[in-house]
Amino acid sequence: MTRVTSQLSISLDGFAAGPDQTRDDPLGTGGERLHGWYMGGSGPRHPADEAAARSILEGNGAYIMGRNMFGPIRGEWEGDWRGWWGDDPPYHAPVFVLTHHAREPVEMEGGTTFHFVTGGIEEALEQARAAAGAADVNVAGGASTVNQFLAAGLIDELTLHVSPVLLHAGERLFDGVGDVRLEPVDVAGSPAATHVRYRVGG
């Protein structure tokens, strides 16, 4: 049975992105500080961060993301926006983008194809499951999309990469998700982040 997983980098005060997201600043003010553990510094990554970074794209047969994660365009599609990730996005799998505005699929290099789903999270999950086969479906973000899936009880495993920074504003994980059952099943840490994997529901 396909598992539905999600991994998010969040601040110690619970934000998955800073305020004032724009095309030039897609993570919002201060949001890039959430990913310091992933980007690394001048030297190699700490082994705990290296393992966490590797796990993000591992074992996934399909992805789901919110439209704000895919791009900065709101309302009707215009131009030929093809995501933030260049010609060869890191997903190498079908990516189902939640949107209110239909669009033909966009095929990229390396096996990534963006599909646009207008029927909501359950329809996106159905299509992603069909595409993933026996592999996992990963809800890539952002926070509001992950919150929708949590609220609907559709996530099986949530991994949080908690960066030791405070943002004080932005998109908050767990906003409005109700009483979700979570159990930590794995924890690892470095000076740059604490990585905790939770089993959800059940």
Add this chain to the structure above:
Amino acid sequence: MTRVTSQLSISLDGFAAGPDQTRDDPLGTGGERLHGWYMGGSGPRHPADEAAARSILEGNGAYIMGRNMFGPIRGEWEGDWRGWWGDDPPYHAPVFVLTHHAREPVEMEGGTTFHFVTGGIEEALEQARAAAGAADVNVAGGASTVNQFLAAGLIDELTLHVSPVLLHAGERLFDGVGDVRLEPVDVAGSPAATHVRYRVGG
């Protein structure tokens, strides 16, 4: 040099107490769920929880707490409230209680004496340092007191016991503390909580 430390149990969404704290429900609605890892279940505690529980009262020569942590009385003192902890509180050391209302010290069994400080956090810290000698001063809580100390840059080490529960409301750690520098120095976990020790400032 005396270190100033603090340890708090918080929810995964960042609350150190639930909403609607009362005399019958000092941790607020749902707040007791933050302490499940400490209270244990039917069996013995997980080793990670046992070590974390033991560390809370270890190495401290004096404590500081907010008045709401000491008791439910607001305004002028009335009656003979002597804390939530019975005749022999677990501190076995001087405890400096922040209040706007002067009161004579209250000596308990086992070496705990409650002192009432009306001059604010810096005066409380000065008195606690003098009492602690070479041992640590521990800021016991609640969240608003810890936030005041964090905002003033007076905490050296903060340990968070993150329980895998969502409260959605209550007293939020890190509210209004500004840009505090934190670095994780130790992490351990169990199915009941994730324990992270942070070096603060510097």
